[in-house]
Amino acid sequence: MKRDGVKYPKFANKFSRIDFEAEPLPVLCLYPIPAPVALNALKLSVCGLDGKRRSVAWTDLAGVPRITLRQPLICQIFNWSETVEWEGVRLVDVLDHVGLKSPAAGYFAFYSRDGHFFETLSSDEARDPRVLLAYGLNGQPLPLQHGAPLRLVVPFLQGYKSVKWVKKIRAFRADPMGIKRLCGQSSDARLSEAWRRKYGIEPPVETVGNAGGRGAKR
């Protein structure tokens, strides 16, 4: 076993692909990997609270600053983590660039091109500057198995929030919950204290959404 300490949850058999030998990150896919799409051919579908869809080509985002960010990807469920260098654009910049707003206590959902996987972030989480839409990994183009051409990277929550193959983004008033909660595979995306302490990483807000179901109702 290449990565020591990996634990298999009881629903591991539902994963279509598990590869802990892969570098620089293990490959874990709940659903089959979709067919490749080139970054320049990527069209994101975005939808605001008005329910109106718009198509945004990757090339429309040329003005959004590119950054690299070294951050851990932490998979608490299978008990591994790797620190890698992501290259991408800040989600908050993209949201602002395309004018996608959610209410302060609102949510964004991110849908994968695999046709099944989707996850959500609270507005605060989504606007945290550590959250990227990444197209590069350790100086290379993002490999297909890791979500190419564009994936979400949310270092301060459990790895499954970092949706691969992002295709659609939509704003919501009520929490759409995300697939892991709906499936009962994880009730809470927050990282355990041990992981947070290990990487000195804290979620932006304790009161809203995934970073804290404990907060007051708004």
Next chain:
Amino acid sequence: MTASLHLIVIGNGMAAGAVLEELVKQPERPAITVFGAESHGNYNRILLSDVLACAKTFDETMLNRREWYAEHGVALQAGVAIRAIDPAQREVVTQAGDRHHYDRLLLATGSTPFLPPIEGLGREGIFCFRNIDDTERMIAWAARHDQAVVVGGGLLGLEAARGLTNRGMVVTVVHLMSHLMEQQLDAMAGAILKEEIEKQGITARLNCTVQEVLGDGRVEAVRLSDGTVLPADMVVITAGIRPNVQLAREAGLAVQRGILVDDRLHTSQPDVYAVGECIEHRGKTYGLVAPILEQAKVVADAIIGGTTRSYAGSITATTLKVAGIHLTSMGDCLGKEAGAEELVHLDTGRGIYKKLVIRADRIVGAIFLGDGEGSREAQELMASRRDISAVRHSLLMGDGNSEQQRSPVALPDTSLICNCHAVTKGEIVGAIRDKRCATREQVAECTRATTGCGSCVPLVEQLLMAVLEGSTPAGLAASAPIAAAPPNKIEIWKKEKDGLDMMEEIDRYAREGWEAISEADVQRLKWYGLFLRTPTPGRFMIRVRIPNGIATAAQFRLFADISERFGKGFADLTTRQQIQLRNMRIEHVPEIFTLLRSVGLTSLQTGMDNIRNVMGCPVTGLSPTELIDTAPIVRQLTDLFVGNRDYSNLPRKFNAAITGCRENCLHAESQDLALIPATREIDGQPVAGFNLLAGGKMGSGGFRAARPLDLFVGPDDAAAVCAAIIVIYRDHGPRASRTKSRLSFLIEEWGVARFRAAVEERVGRPLARAGNDARDPRKKTDHVGAFRQKQPGLNYVGLQVPVGRITAAQMVEVARLAEQYGSGEIRLTPGQSLIVPNVPDQRLGALVSEPLPSRELTYNPSEVMRGLVSCTGIEYCGLAVIETKQRALRIARKLEQTVGKTKPVEIHWSGCPAGCGNHLLSDIGLLGKRAKAVKPDGSQEVVDAVDIFVGGRSGPNARPGVKLFEDVPCDRLHEVMEGLVRYVARDKSVDVLKGELISLPMAAGLTPASPEAELGESPATHQTMGEDNG
């Protein structure tokens, strides 16, 4: 097995499956052949909604796989449809023409989706939502398309809509009726449900139907009955089901809406039975799982020749499976039958609606929307047909915990846990305890609980945990949300209800009177700036927020009007540049709020754990020496948080000031956050901006000077950086103790470096380190007097309002002066004074000759008067222990006469250790207390007294004063002060000052402060500190 009999089952859905499950348990049963049109084994159709919603896989819907049939000796002909029945020959005919003999025949043909009359249904992209194949095709289609229209807003339609939303589609539900789920809900519940559904991003169009599907081969749009054309690339039809009766009818069986059966589920033909959605029993058809499972038990018994069971119809209960919405509807919830009474609980704020329908003292139906508490009890009462007249008063009066938080252990053993399979709590506990079931799967195998609609999974898991580990579910709950329970009363109240949600309560209290106000609401009203004053029962102080202290003549006239009409004809100016309206009654509050709104003012968030009025230099934009005009920044920050629930639950109050004034006119040091003028080179360009100080405070827990964060911000970023700091404080500030909750304690805990890093992280980029402090360390001004503005030919005139108290007549007069001589603007200073700006040179003389500026609110007050500040005192503040305002004024007037002209001296009064008068930051500070004094006759009495502090200073070299004397009785104070004001000089160190002053003749007989009590630490005894002083 009685091999001589042969049972043929037509259909392999849930009804057939349930009958087979019953039959294989029997020691003697016929040989069985099952014909199923679908090629799968037996699966749970109800769970297809979950599959569509990404919450389950097809695998998880399987009840009995094909192997199961073989293992149990059941011949399964999957994918073989039956074309005809020949009752005379006792044969069935397959599609291929094969004939099979039966001795008993069971029709379990189910139902078919109803297709409403819509034109253009032949196009690609139109789906019914009935079986596995439909679901697979819908999932594949949804992955490639964007917009769906669901026809029919019933249970299945809403579940389909949510499922497609989870798959990234934008969904509109088109519903023919005037409210959603009209079969199971009344109009009120339908309306609330519509709101909840729409919060989930699903649009519902009522009173409307799809007339035509448009598109070239493939769905491109739909035309609605109201003429609207909705773009759509998918249409899902969920407009109800129709029993499949064709085979039966052609075979000559009696059929109406469904295949007619009796209480033994026997059709009109000998040895032919029917079960499930295809039947009509006592005039009713069923489309839910629980009744079908009941029927299965009866028909299995009948088939093997038993005589014990019969079917009397079912009371149905429906649960909507849309994540985030709790909805259960049961029985005759519409109260259709005569004599129905209704018991209703409605909470529109939380989207909760509960209704019991009662007839002849029995519950016959119920709706639970938004919260399931009480639904199981109601269902039990309904099923047992118990007389509820004795408990009627307590029905729907739950304890406020939602179903999920309540322990199923507390339920009686007879309580139904799994509605679908009618499994009681007792049976489940028995299975865990006696049959050694250790997992939910094993419980399911044993009892079938959780294998229906799945809504009882959490309950079963809690029971498992409770029985296996001996831990009570209450204990489990305690490890989840309750463990994080807030540690003090105020925190608990804040969690219960946001202070910003008080408007309805205010209207109610305005009708019911102040006595009705609960303890918690007394505190919550402070979010609306309403302070019930203990010393004056029933009377409120209303604190009005005036950002940067910039007000208008119209606003002052209104303050005068409100004070006249509703109060006692005066108001107070505060040290945070606000106005406090006094002696207001709750009955008048709604009207006062309306009046305030009419001049653009609000009292929101001026008390408790909020960002208080954002201060700024009162002559910003006017002063020729200032570095930056801060008014727009103060406004920007204020607009961000006022009325915004993101900022309405801080750990404690938050004081902020943004100033460009070089002359130190406000107490930056005592603010939680102060932006002070500074310059810095950024990218080679000089930038005028601010350095940041944070963590200052007065009052409980002691004085702390705000310390430099070593950060610089430009005017454009200022408001955003302030907001970031406030959010960090909100999320990480300590909340355990009210006296250790200010920002200061967080910075102490973290250290400045970590705090700064957190600010940068929150802002999302590195910030510049501090620039050059632009404050003039030698200056300290109150802006009282007549001064030239940066605008040529214009002046501002500062008018001193002694101890901040102003009468209605004075307010009207100031308004007149501001309009007649200035621009109609009036500003409030941190020294509780007023400024009339924009007075032209030619009119300045006339203005200062007016009676008000020359005699009452003077522009050239004496040195003792101009530096005089007092907190509210015992008159209106429940915390103060002595009267301060009138006393301060009296003593100052006396000093004016006896001392005459002096050096500038600041005298600040605080009526309690909260320190609202900033007594620690002034030349002479007086802290009120009650102390023992010796009377001339030698006896002792308790009198009003003060501790006297000297040498305090605000500004760049801020320092707290030191205590000079303790327990000085107020009736001796004048003589002591007379001695002090002559000798207090600002340029001396406090130690030198103390040495000199303590030896003065007037000090004779006074108690010098004990050495250990010197520093300005105050006893941290109050829970709510200094709240009467904004």
